[in-house]
Amino acid sequence: MRLPTELLASTSEKKLELNIQQLQSILISYADMIVAHHNLFTKSYTENLQLEEVYKSTLSNIEHILSFIEKQYKQYFNLNQKVPDNYLLISRSNIKASLKKLKAHFISEGLDNNFIQIILYPYLRLLNNTNVTYTYRDLIYIKKLLAYQQEILSASSQNLKDQLIESLFYFNCNSKRFYPFYVNMLSAEIEAEQSVQQKIIIISRHLKLINQFQQKPGYSFNPKAISVREQVSIWLEEELIFVEKQMKTNQLFSIPHQPTTVDDDGINVSFTVKELAMFAQLMMESGIIYNKSKIYVAQKIVAVFRTKENHIQPHSLSQKMYLKEEHTLNSIKNYLIKMINHINKIEEEE
Template identity: 25%
Template sequence: MKPKYILENYDRILKEIKNPKIIFSNDLTPFVENFTSESFLISQVDFIKQNGKTKYIIKKPIHNLHPKVTKLNFKESEIVEEFEPFIPQILDELNIPENQSSLRWCTKNENTLYVLQECEIEDLLQEKRFFLYCYHSLKNENSKIKKINKERVFKFKIKERIEQYIHRKQYALENLAHRLIKEINPKNSSDLYQFSNNYDKIDCLKITYIYLEKLLRFIEKEYRNYLNVNIQIPYRSTLVKDFEITNKLKKVKSRLLESNINDQLLKLAYEPLLKIATINIQEKLTYYEFNYCSEFIIALYKQIHFENISEEIIKECLFDLNFNSTQFFDNLTDGILMELSVQENNIQKIDILYRLLKNYNQKQTRTFIKYNENLPSIKEQIISWIEEEIEYLSKKMKLDANQFTNVCTNEAKIKFLTGLSVAQLSYFFALLIETGVIKHKNQADIFRFISENFKTANTDKISTDSIKSKYYNIETSTKNVIREKIIELLGLTKF
């Protein structure tokens, strides 16, 4: 049986948000009433003391079912004496009879007063009721989804099945979250979590996004070991983690800027810091990237001895943290090439490269996570590069040695001057082969032997191609000359 789409009710609510006419007014009140036994409006009053005077600001009232109410902390207590004269005026501005109001004071700020006024849900504007409907529908839906997910995951016995299931849910949630952000088009990250007093379509989309993000956070916490780390991390998750590393981030940035390291290295060390420092809702930052950058900041904070920051220490830290960017690789290899350039010969260069190879092989890095997951670790990159350099220089030395040997050989080579032409010489060797005087079967070797060991009156260099051509194309005049030479040789054999 195909599992039900996890966000089916989210899609339904989004359709209602985009076309609120499909929800009738009398449908909303009973639904909303199910979530509370009492109904009242809350008006926040902030008292401000300045230059010996006190004034106050009254904020727009919100219903006790509004999502912001969960963050309010108030208690019933006696009226603060210095603010008591303002109460009648405040109630008058709010148009609330004194006998129909309740006063509560903020538990965290004694200068904040909350005025509670009973009301009927059906008396609320349609937009407010619809917003509350969306909020509590989503809140209720999230509880159901969490329960269903836990039950389904519990039934899976194989890790791969759990991963597949969690990855599918992540994709569904991320895709819808991305769509919502595009529709909301927030000015900045904080705007996404702020509601207007209009309770309009955008406010409803915002509350939908917030609860969608809560689901992502739930999956992140409950199934951390099964997450697809290439999925975009919820912005709320980055805020929570960012709170933990903010001070460390500031100190690392400050100390790096105060150091005397060169601009190129500073830019490299700053790269992961900026990813965290400039994070916003529009940019896609994956779990993998965020986790690496967070660990990078914490580890760099621990490893750097701030009283003495040198370029070598920074490089060691970046290497240890497996900062495998191509720019850092270039920085390391440029340093090695600079060291090699001052050596007198390739033997010295190879000696240095072998020493570096040993050192890098013995170095430890955080191989479990790297800056760029699509590239090899920085250790693998450097070792591979050094090995290639050693191989190149070794081959170059061997080639140079062979060329030197060949030059020496060529300079010492003595060729026999023959009175025969190339054609005649070729034919003469052909006769030697036919008569069995020369028993070598590879004719190419014979052509090469003639080329390397004989010269004529007309040329010092006889090409093998020329010999081969004359060998197979014998002219009559050539045969006549050789016949006469053979007769001459026979005459020399007489006693």
């Protein structure tokens, strides 16, 4: 196939690009007009086989020319130009057939339904949103992603879910569905750890993995949004800052734990932590303790006293000073009554 020599005669690179893209635009417009006319007068076409044949032949020739331009002059081909309606219709049909096999394979591999919907979302969006204008760039993205994931399935990998996730990063699937799904998955893994140090290790490991993920140049589900790799990386960095601050706060208020024994350096009391906190609060409110800072008082108490619960944190103790539970108040009353009775007994002995 050869394009008219007049079209390629220009020695200017910019002029040649403009000519190619104008031809591309005209051919797409003609193709859409022919399809629209066929849809409007369907009965006339079905009753006239020769007319129907002309219709099919004309569309086929236009699509061949567009395919030729796309391959031979791809540096000039406008990927942001809309896809001809008929070509999009055929592409949807092919993708739908492939999608059915893809979903069946995912189910047979035991992937959960929520994850399957995340994987299928880019394809379903193309199939279901029939009123949206799709460009060559959109269609190429979907076809390349589909081919890549089909290749993953054919390899029968043991780490199918991980490879599918990596494929979404590779093709920058920055949809509003994949990002929250992946972040929630990371968050669940981080929150499952009790140790702050272990949380930092997990976040750092994922941050390293995310930054090492490759991304295919020029491919993006949403070209106007930042890449999903960048979004997740920002989230992990913010999470790391938060957890590190949490660790510093814990270190600031924590006192090394020593097992409580009779011979312990601390003073052993029969109070619970809540009772000790309430007793300290009452002494502060009644003016027995002059210090105004609850956290300061809590730090000093924790450094000396050992309760029934054995392990006390200053921050926890200071927070419990605000609690005024009836059960705790009654316990404190009983202790005070016991002390008063003991004072009365001493007075009687004198």
